[in-house]
Amino acid sequence: xxxxxxxxxxxIVLTMNDEMRVYxxxxxxxxxxxxxxxxxxxxxxxxEIDAGGCVVMPGLINCHTHSPMTIFRNAxxxxxxxxxxxxxxxxxxMRLKPEHVRAGARLAAIEMALAGVTCFNDMYFFMDEVAKAxxxxxxxxxxxxxxxxxxxxxxxEEILKRGxxxxxxxxxxKGMIWAMLGPHAEYSCSLDFLNxxxxxxDRLKVGIHIHLAEVKPPxxxxxxxHGKTPVKALDDIGFLKNDxxxxxxxxxxxxxxxILKERxxxxxxxxxxxxxxxxxxxxxxxxxxxxxxxxxGTDGPGSNNTLDMLQDMKIAALLxxxxxxxxxxxxxxxxxxxxxxxxxxxxxLDHLIGSIEPGKKADLxxxxxxxxxxxxxxxxxxxxxxCSSGSDVRDVIVDGKIIVRxxxxxxxxxxxxxxxxxxxxxxxxx
Numbered sequence: 191x192x193x194x195x196x197x198x199x200x201x202i203v204l205t206m207n208d209e210m211r212v213y214x215x216x217x218x219x220x221x222x223x224x225x226x227x228x229x230x231x232x233x234x235x236x237x238e239i240d241a242g243g244c245v246v247m248p249g250l251i252n253c254h255t256h257s258p259m260t261i262f263r264n265a266x267x268x269x270x271x272x273x274x275x276x277x278x279x280x281x282x283x284m285r286l287k288p289e290h291v292r293a294g295a296r297l298a299a300i301e302m303a304l305a306g307v308t309c310f311n312d313m314y315f316f317m318d319e320v321a322k323a324x325x326x327x328x329x330x331x332x333x334x335x336x337x338x339x340x341x342x343x344x345x346x347e348e349i350l351k352r353g354x355x356x357x358x359x360x361x362x363x364k365g366m367i368w369a370m371l372g373p374h375a376e377y378s379c380s381l382d383f384l385n386x387x388x389x390x391x392d393r394l395k396v397g398i399h400i401h402l403a404e405v406k407p408p409x410x411x412x413x414x415x416h417g418k419t420p421v422k423a424l425d426d427i428g429f430l431k432n433d434x435x436x437x438x439x440x441x442x443x444x445x446x447x448x449i450l451k452e453r454x455x456x457x458x459x460x461x462x463x464x465x466x467x468x469x470x471x472x473x474x475x476x477x478x479x480x481x482x483x484x485x486x487g488t489d490g491p492g493s494n495n496t497l498d499m500l501q502d503m504k505i506a507a508l509l510x511x512x513x514x515x516x517x518x519x520x521x522x523x524x525x526x527x528x529x530x531x532x533x534x535x536x537x538x539l540d541h542l543i544g545s546i547e548p549g550k551k552a553d554l555x556x557x558x559x560x561x562x563x564x565x566x567x568x569x570x571x572x573x574x575x576x577c578s579s580g581s582d583v584r585d586v587i588v589d590g591k592i593i594v595r596x597x598x599x600x601x602x603x604x605x606x607x608x609x610x611x612x613x614x615x616x617x618x619x620x
Contacts, residue, residue, distance in 0.1 A: 204247040254458035270468065311533075311537055317335050370397040438458070459474050461506045483536045504575055522572045552589065
């Protein structure tokens with residue numbers, strides 16, 4: 191076996207491959223931005239990482255967030271979703287400038303990188319700034335301009351054109367960014383507009399990221415107006431395909447679930463935000479039994495309030511156990527898979543990321559499980575799901591580059607980014 195650019199040795203390697211193979215101890219060899227070897231054999235490299243006492247696993251994939259909303263963190267707390275959006279968030283967002291979004295997205299990318307997130311699915315405004323921030327920090331992004339049609343003073347054509355322009359310019363950018371179209375929600379976009387979004391997505395060959403059935407009152411109003419559920423209405427116009435990712439998808443009936451399965455639509459499960467806003471609990475256990483693709487998301491920092499996927503794994507599992515009153519619901523191994531391979535599948539990126547397998551992109555993290563609260567480390571999946579937090583992430587590799595080493599970010603000056611962020615928050619909220 192030859193010498194690799196990076197060799198990870200002596201770790202507990204959770205491959206998340208089809209067999210869910212674990213190597214303990216295991217090694218990973220990385221060269222040219224790709225995983226070249228994973229297994230039990232000793233490997234050598236130009237740079238070597240000793241993962242003794244640590245878990246090595248695929249990078250975490252945050253399936254739904256609004257990263258620039260770090261600027262709303264710890265503000266407008268403890269409000270129901272509709273009031274939170276219409277009375278607090280949206281009025282401030284009307285004053286947003288590109289520099290606000292860039293500073294918020296940059297801090298979010300730093301937070302995610304330090305907590306082991308190597309790819310995130312994001313919807314907001316001025317998304318070119320989010321793309322630049324992600325690449326600067328060194329993580330991947332699946333990005334979409336948020337398209338809010340019904341509450342805007344702009345025409346539908348102008349709104350859609352903004353999303354299309356971003357997708358045309360940034361899909362595939364620097365090999366780190368993918369674009370989607372991002373119609374905000376079923377209550378903020380007309381069916382005619384959503385039909386046009388579908389047509390443009392087909393033309394551009396990009397996916398669609400949309401909030402759907404997040405809270406009950408808008409769903410009830412939609413049914414009263416259209417005589418059918420949001421899922422049924424979207425299916426009737428041909429909107430639902432395998433490139434659609436639904437954020438939340440809480441208020442679904444049995445027919446809705448059947449449609450999602452038939453159309454191979456993916457779902458992002460966002461338990462912390464759903465609990466904080468008292469939105470409800472999605473039927474994740476039933477979705478997974480049906481074979482619906484499900485990834486895990488934090489939602490935005492304004493409604494979580496962190497971007498800590500490791501902590502959210504625990505809450506994801508506990509909420510499903512409580513919803514179904516069954517401690518067997520969403521077991522630890524499934525939660526870990528949802529936050530890695532499941533996210534890649536939901537975003538149609540499973541051929542590139544989400545597992546530690548030769549030929550895939552080298553997006554990996556090393557978690558320090560020698561801390562007291564992990565011991566004894568009987569089962570790595572249980573330990574990661576129920577004991578971990580983002581502060582335990584020691585090393586992060588994205589695209590074969592070490593962007594976090596021994597807990598320290600290698601790509602961006604954290605102090606400078608923090609100062610820029612604080613200046614922007616003062617400017618926006620003064």
